Amino acid sequence: MRESIGISWIYTELYIVIERSGKIEKxxxxxxxxxxxxxxxxxxxxxxxxxxxxxGGRVFIAYESDVHTHDFxxxxxxxxxxxxxxxxxxxxxxxxFDEPAAWCYxxxxxxxxTEGVLLHLMPKNIVDAMIRICGDFFFVAKxxxxxxxxxxxxxxxxxxxxxxxxxxxxxxxNRVQMVxxxxxxxxxxxxxxxxxxxxxxxxxxxxxxxxxxxxxxxRTGGEIDRVIIMGGESEPVLEVLKKNISLPIEIDExxxxxxxxxxxxINLPVTNENNFIPKLARRAVTHRSVLRGAVMAFAxxxxxTIGFVSWxxxxxxxxxxxxxxxxxxIDELQQQLSEMKRRMALANREKSQIDKFIVTEPDLPVIFxxxxxxxxxxxxxxxxxxxxxxxxxxxFRLTGHSSLSxxxxxxxxxxxxxxxxxxxxxxxxxxxxxxxWLEQLKAGAASNTDITGFEMVGILR
Numbered sequence: 001m002r003e004s005i006g007i008s009w010i011y012t013e014l015y016i017v018i019e020r021s022g023k024i025e026k027x028x029x030x031x032x033x034x035x036x037x038x039x040x041x042x043x044x045x046x047x048x049x050x051x052x053x054x055x056g057g058r059v060f061i062a063y064e065s066d067v068h069t070h071d072f073x074x075x076x077x078x079x080x081x082x083x084x085x086x087x088x089x090x091x092x093x094x095x096x097f098d099e100p101a102a103w104c105y106x107x108x109x110x111x112x113x114t115e116g117v118l119l120h121l122m123p124k125n126i127v128d129a130m131i132r133i134c135g136d137f138f139f140v141a142k143x144x145x146x147x148x149x150x151x152x153x154x155x156x157x158x159x160x161x162x163x164x165x166x167x168x169x170x171x172x173x174n175r176v177q178m179v180x181x182x183x184x185x186x187x188x189x190x191x192x193x194x195x196x197x198x199x200x201x202x203x204x205x206x207x208x209x210x211x212x213x214x215x216x217x218x219r220t221g222g223e224i225d226r227v228i229i230m231g232g233e234s235e236p237v238l239e240v241l242k243k244n245i246s247l248p249i250e251i252d253e254x255x256x257x258x259x260x261x262x263x264x265x266i267n268l269p270v271t272n273e274n275n276f277i278p279k280l281a282r283r284a285v286t287h288r289s290v291l292r293g294a295v296m297a298f299a300x301x302x303x304x305t306i307g308f309v310s311w312x313x314x315x316x317x318x319x320x321x322x323x324x325x326x327x328x329x330i331d332e333l334q335q336q337l338s339e340m341k342r343r344m345a346l347a348n349r350e351k352s353q354i355d356k357f358i359v360t361e362p363d364l365p366v367i368f369x370x371x372x373x374x375x376x377x378x379x380x381x382x383x384x385x386x387x388x389x390x391x392x393x394x395x396f397r398l399t400g401h402s403s404l405s406x407x408x409x410x411x412x413x414x415x416x417x418x419x420x421x422x423x424x425x426x427x428x429x430x431x432x433x434x435x436x437w438l439e440q441l442k443a444g445a446a447s448n449t450d451i452t453g454f455e456m457v458g459i460l461r
Contacts, residue, residue: 003057005139008261009034010064010147011175016047017262018057026051027259037129041136041370048137056138061130062265063276064147064177067097067122070190072108074116087119095121102127104274106148108186118187120146120274127276132366143265144276147177150264152185153272154255160184164225167212167247169205170255171197171231176205180216180224188220197233202240209241230255297347301340308333364394364460375419377412379404380454387460394460396420396427401451409452410437420458431457 004019012033018026028050030043047053073090075083087105095101102124105117127144134141151168160166160183168179176193191212197205213224226248229237234251241249254260315329365387376382380402387396402409413433420427433454440452 003053003055004266005053005057005059006062006259006262006264006266007059008062008259008265009040010062010172010261011066013173013258014040014043015259015262016051017259017266018051018053019263019266024259024263029258037126037133038370038373040130041133044133044137053137056140058142059134059139060143060265060268061141061145062147062150062261063130063144064192065122066192066194067126068146069096069121070146070148070192071119071121072116072189073119077115083117087117091119091121097123099123099125102276104146104276106152106187106274108188118148118189120148120276122276131277136367141277143268143272145265145268145272145274146276147261148179148187148190149268149272149274150261151179151181152187153264153268154252155181155183156185158183165216165220165222167209167216167224167227169209169227169229169237171229171233171237176208178208178212180212180220188216197237202237205237206240206244209245213245213247226250228252232256232258297344301344304340305337308336368394368396368460375416377415379412380416390459392459395430395457396460397455397457399453399455401453403451406440406445406452409454410434413437413454413456417456420460426461427458428461429456429458431455 003025006017006019008015012035014030014034016028017024028047030046032039032043034040034043073087075086078086087103091101091103100123101121103119103121105119107116108118109115130144131141147170151170155166155168162182162184164183165188166181166183168181170177170179174194174196176195176197178191178193180188180190182188191208193205193208195204199205209227216224224247227241227245228250229241230252231237234256238249238251257263312329312333368387369385372382372385380400382398382400384399385396387394389395402412404412410433417429417433419425421429433456436453436455445452
């Protein structure tokens with residue numbers, strides 16, 4: 001059975017769990033902050049090596065970042081089709097970034113007379129990149145959800161009264177998230193606070209908690225019934241809040257585990273539709289599984305064919321059968337062979353559909369820039385890099401400088417150039433670093449302590 005891989009990428013914290021048959025088998029956490037997609041790709045690469053992930057699997061991601069927004073929109077009840085059209089138009093005018101948007105929503109009701117949706121919004125290029133990175137490592141991204149879906153599922157498991165109102169305070173390394181929810185799991189609104197809880201000895205957290213309680217009362221028309229603290233440092237936070245908040249305050253012990261959010265991402269209900277990943281992408285299969293299926297199908301067809309031929313030969317050799325009986329057997333085999341051909345044609349048609357999901361040449365620039373940082377030596381600073389398609393192939397151009405002495409610079413630049421000429425790039429260098437270096441040498445750079453610049457051009461083959 002393939003593994004289920006749970007990932008929580010919350011602000012800059014990244015945790016991974018591997019589940020098989022309902023049991024957590026392996027865990028891994030990133031020792032470095034994961035701030036962007038490049039960091040995410042490198043972290044997944046390191047995790048695959050550490051956890052020995054080579055057979056693919058299904059990926060379930062809980063995601064939260066500063067570019068990820070959660071807005072409550074007060075709307076009248078309407079059909080789902082009309083609601084999606086309205087939200088699409090609203091997003092085009094209200095989004096705070098220039099890129100196309102990825103979005104999902106959860107119906108919410110803040111009060112008796114206030115209905116609407118909680119809209120989750122983020123740049124689509126981040127979602128596409130995460131799906132592509134999973135595919136690069138032979139994984140299928142099945143779920144990418146905001147933390148509110150984890151809160152909803154977790155609150156339901158507490159089996160509280162549906163009329164109860166809760167303030168959930170989730171603690172992370174450099175952020176605090178406050179969520180107001182009903183006892184049945186409905187999320188009413190979200191506040192993301194861009195600081196660590198113990199900043200200014202917790203006074204800032206106390207102030208924001210009090211403001212959230214007041215705002216919740218104003219929006220929902222009722223008092224908050226209890227406060228639940230989630231995270232590994234809940235005990236000291238409890239002591240801070242008890243000084244000024246008279247409501248019942250409790251600690252959620254299960255969420256003290258740093259892998260709590262990654263585990264929850266795996267175990268969300270299958271019926272959960274609040275998902276940033278499109279349905280078509282969730283059904284995608286990896287390149288490795290396509291090859292494996294094709295090889296198995298070919299081997300099976302070959303074995304069946306050999307078996308049929310051997311059986312016919314044996315019948316003719318071992319038995320004294322009449323020509324009529326043989327013809328009947330041959331007709332039967334031909335029918336079976338025709339059925340096999342029909343199935344193979346169907347399999348080929350399905351494979352052609354699957355091939356559409358395989359990474360193709362237009363993705364080369366993304367892969368090139370993803371790995372570029374690994375080729376640059378420590379003493380070399382890259383100032384500009386571009387790659388574009390020409391008739392003879394993908395042409396790239398790099399410019400930068402070296403902090404080494406003029407006489408030591410050739411060693412670093414030779415190492416950089418050899419990285420492109422070797423596999424997997426197999427580049428043909430049309431302009432090496434030597435040309436720029438010689439020009440600087442003629443200009444007297446050997447006796448000058450200034451930084452040495454360079455330029456190189458090549459074609460990927």
